[in-house]
Amino acid sequence: MSSANYFSIKTRIPGRHGRTGVIKTPHGEIATPAFIPVGTQASLKSLTPEQLKATGAQAVLVNAYHLYLRPSAPLIDEAGGVHKFMNWSGPIFSDSGGFQVMSLGVGFKKVIDMSGELPDKKLGKKDKLAWITDEGVTFKSHLDGSMHLFTPEKSMQIQHEIGADITFAFDELTTLHHSYNYQLESLNRRTHPWAERSLLEHKRLNSERSHRPPQALFGVVQGANHEDLRRKSAKFLGSLDFDGYGLGGALEKSKIGEIVSWMADELPEDKPRHMLGISEPDDIFACIENGADTFDCVSPARVGRNGALYTRHGRVNITNQRFQRDFSPFDEDCSCYTCQNFSRAYLRHLFKANELLSNTLATIHNEQFIVELVDNIRDSIDNGTYEVFKQNFLSDYYNK
RNA sequence: GCUGGAAUCGUGUAGUGGCAAUCACAUCAGACUGUAAAUCUGACGCCUUUCGGCUUCGCAGGUUCGAGUCCUGCUUCCAGCA
Numbered sequence: 001m002s003s004a005n006y007f008s009i010k011t012r013i014p015g016r017h018g019r020t021g022v023i024k025t026p027h028g029e030i031a032t033p034a035f036i037p038v039g040t041q042a043s044l045k046s047l048t049p050e051q052l053k054a055t056g057a058q059a060v061l062v063n064a065y066h067l068y069l070r071p072s073a074p075l076i077d078e079a080g081g082v083h084k085f086m087n088w089s090g091p092i093f094s095d096s097g098g099f100q101v102m103s104l105g106v107g108f109k110k111v112i113d114m115s116g117e118l119p120d121k122k123l124g125k126k127d128k129l130a131w132i133t134d135e136g137v138t139f140k141s142h143l144d145g146s147m148h149l150f151t152p153e154k155s156m157q158i159q160h161e162i163g164a165d166i167t168f169a170f171d172e173l174t175t176l177h178h179s180y181n182y183q184l185e186s187l188n189r190r191t192h193p194w195a196e197r198s199l200l201e202h203k204r205l206n207s208e209r210s211h212r213p214p215q216a217l218f219g220v221v222q223g224a225n226h227e228d229l230r231r232k233s234a235k236f237l238g239s240l241d242f243d244g245y246g247l248g249g250a251l252e253k254s255k256i257g258e259i260v261s262w263m264a265d266e267l268p269e270d271k272p273r274h275m276l277g278i279s280e281p282d283d284i285f286a287c288i289e290n291g292a293d294t295f296d297c298v299s300p301a302r303v304g305r306n307g308a309l310y311t312r313h314g315r316v317n318i319t320n321q322r323f324q325r326d327f328s329p330f331d332e333d334c335s336c337y338t339c340q341n342f343s344r345a346y347l348r349h350l351f352k353a354n355e356l357l358s359n360t361l362a363t364i365h366n367e368q369f370i371v372e373l374v375d376n377i378r379d380s381i382d383n384g385t386y387e388v389f390k391q392n393f394l395s396d397y398y399n400k
Numbered sequence: 401g402c403u404g405g406a407a408u409c410g411u412g413u414a415g416u417g418g419c420a421a422u423c424a425c426a427u428c429a430g431a432c433u434g435u436a437a438a439u440c441u442g443a444c445g446c447c448u449u450u451c452g453g454c455u456u457c458g459c460a461g462g463u464u465c466g467a468g469u470c471c472u473g474c475u476u477c478c479a480g481c482a
Contacts, residue, residue, distance in 0.1 A: 024410035040435050061434075099434045111433050129436075142436035168434075220434090248434065283433075299433045306439065323430070351438095352427095358448070359438055 002166045004245055006216065007272045007293075009103055017264035017291030020381045023244075023272050025091040025165035026213035027083060030058045032272065032293040035279065036093060037301065039368050042076070042086040044367070045301055046359035049088045052094040054337060056375060059090055059165075060121045061296040063360075065097035065150070069141055073161035081163030081212065092298065094164035094196070096155045098171040098220060098248070099277065101137050105130035108175040108293045112276055113253045132172060134189050147167035154199035156217075160205040164211055168246050169198035170219040183224050188235050195219045210269045217343035218274055221263050224253045230259055234266035244272040247292060256287030264291030280309075280372050281286075282399055285390050288377055300370045303363035307351050310369040312396050318362070323348045336368040337361075 009021040023030040028038075037044050037052060040063040044052050053059065062082060067073060079085040082092055102108065105128060112279040136151035142379045155170035172190045174183055202217040219237040223229030237245060245267050247260060260275070267273060272293045278284065279297030287295070302309070311331050318330070326344040334340075338347070338361040350358035373393070382388035 038435070045435085045439080063435075066435080093434090095434050097434095100436090104436070105435090107436090109433080171434095196481075225453080251433090253433090274434090278433055280433060293410065295434095297433055298435045298437090302437065302439085303432055305437080308432080317430080319429095354438075356438075 013289055013381055013386055016289050017261055018379050027091045027165050027354040030091055033172050033288045033374050033378050034058050034294050035371045036061050036294055036296040038298045042082055046363050049362055054373040061093040063095045064155055064228055065100045067162055068158045069143055070311040075135040092164040093166040094159045096170040097150050098173055101130055102173040106175055111253050112176055117387055129305050152194040153201040156198050156201040157158050160209055166216045168196045169219045171222060171248055173249055174224055176224055191222045192236055199240055218242055218244040218246045220246035220248040222249045224249055225255050225259055227262050230262045230268050231266050234263040238267045246274045246276050250274045251365040255282050257290045260287050260290035260292055300366035301363050304366035305359045309362055309364055314397055318347045319351045338365040
């Protein structure tokens with residue numbers, strides 16, 4: 001698609017890569033920075049689209065791998081595209097399936113905190129379900145065990161049939177346990193050639209499928225936490241005609257901001273940058289100030305379903321016994337539906353009783369918390385009060 | 401009243417001579433960062449940070465190197481027969 005008016009920058013953080021702006025898509029605009037909740041299977045688990053909208057979410061991200069397996073991409077195409085299928089009229093992103101290279105392949109964590117003990121190099125108990133070659137990735141379906149080959153072309157065909165506004169190039173997500181040489185080979189033999197192949201197929205599909213709204217394609221930068229590889233990857237992909245860029249890969253938590261700034265140094269300034277799979281508050285600040293524009297992450301929804309809720313003073317497990325007779329609102333300062341209507345004791349009760357409503361109420365709160373955090377960061381950048389806002393927030397959140 | 405069966409962690413259970421003793425649920429705590437996740441991990445007799453120590457399987461005796469397990473009596477409960 002033409003990138004002329006695709007992304008416009010509004011305000012910059014002085015002396016840094018961070019900025020506010022607007023992404024224009026056929027299904028509406030996204031004011032950036034923005035947090036994009038994840039609805040992997042064309043549904044944000046436990047929420048209706050109306051409930052998701054009410055959290056302030058501007059867009060949602062779905063996953064090509066999952067939707068390809070079930071209900072299948074042609075079926076979504078037949079339904080008129082994913083917007084219609086899931087009844088979400090705003091912008092939609094689709095992930096390429098690249099993340100499953102890692103999650104189904106080796107099952108390591110994406111973000112590693114090196115401050116504790118050394119990460120365990122043992123493979124998990126899970127059986128490996130993905131195998132990589134330079135041609136693509138063979139997946140063993142986690143649903144029925146059947147084998148499937150994903151190539152860059154296949155991923156783009158799926159993402160076009162799904163019909164998301166913003167798609168991602170098929171990439172290899174390596175782990176921090178891979179050697180430098182493996183990371184280099186991964187870029188040279190897979191992620192970079194795959195990006196070119198994705199782009200070519202994407203352009204072909206955009207013109208072939210002119211009956212559908214034009215889709216955008218973001219190339220995905222890899223390189224783990226090696227500066228030279230990150231810069232090399234960003235420079236190479238930045239030279240290609242992508243509409244924007246995904247900042248991907250496994251990361252050492254303490255280096256996130258630095259890594260984003262290396263990539264932002266090399267990437268074209270006038271294209272949006274999406275930070276894949278990040279949503280912890282400290283990480284969000286580190287990424288935004290170094291040039292990330294949008295984020296997606298399953299974490300607010302997943303930790304919420306498991307009873308962990310965000311507050312401005314840190315995350316708490318609502319199932320703790322101390323909330324048994326606490327009839328005050330979950331968070332006095334929060335304007336979400338959950339906090340406006342229900343007590344801590346009730347939320348705890350729902351979790352202990354395994355009531356489905358626990359998932360819904362916790363997800364509403366957590367998604368709104370992270371969406372609002374990023375909205376507030378955006379406002380603070382526009383107002384020139386970013387540094388103050390950041391210091392206040394982080395000191396409240398991490399000093400309990 | 402007779403006959404048969406049963407009593408083990410909060411609850412339901414496993415265990416028929418070498419056990420602080422199975423499993424599940426409940427309870428308590430923690431984790432989760434492009435979702436194989438309404439999932440996973442740990443604790444769960446008492447003391448101890450660990451090593452380890454102590455006391456336990458209805459009650460009281462007994463056999464045995466050793467008893468939740470075998471024997472005797474008692475208590476309570478269940479089923480069938482009166």
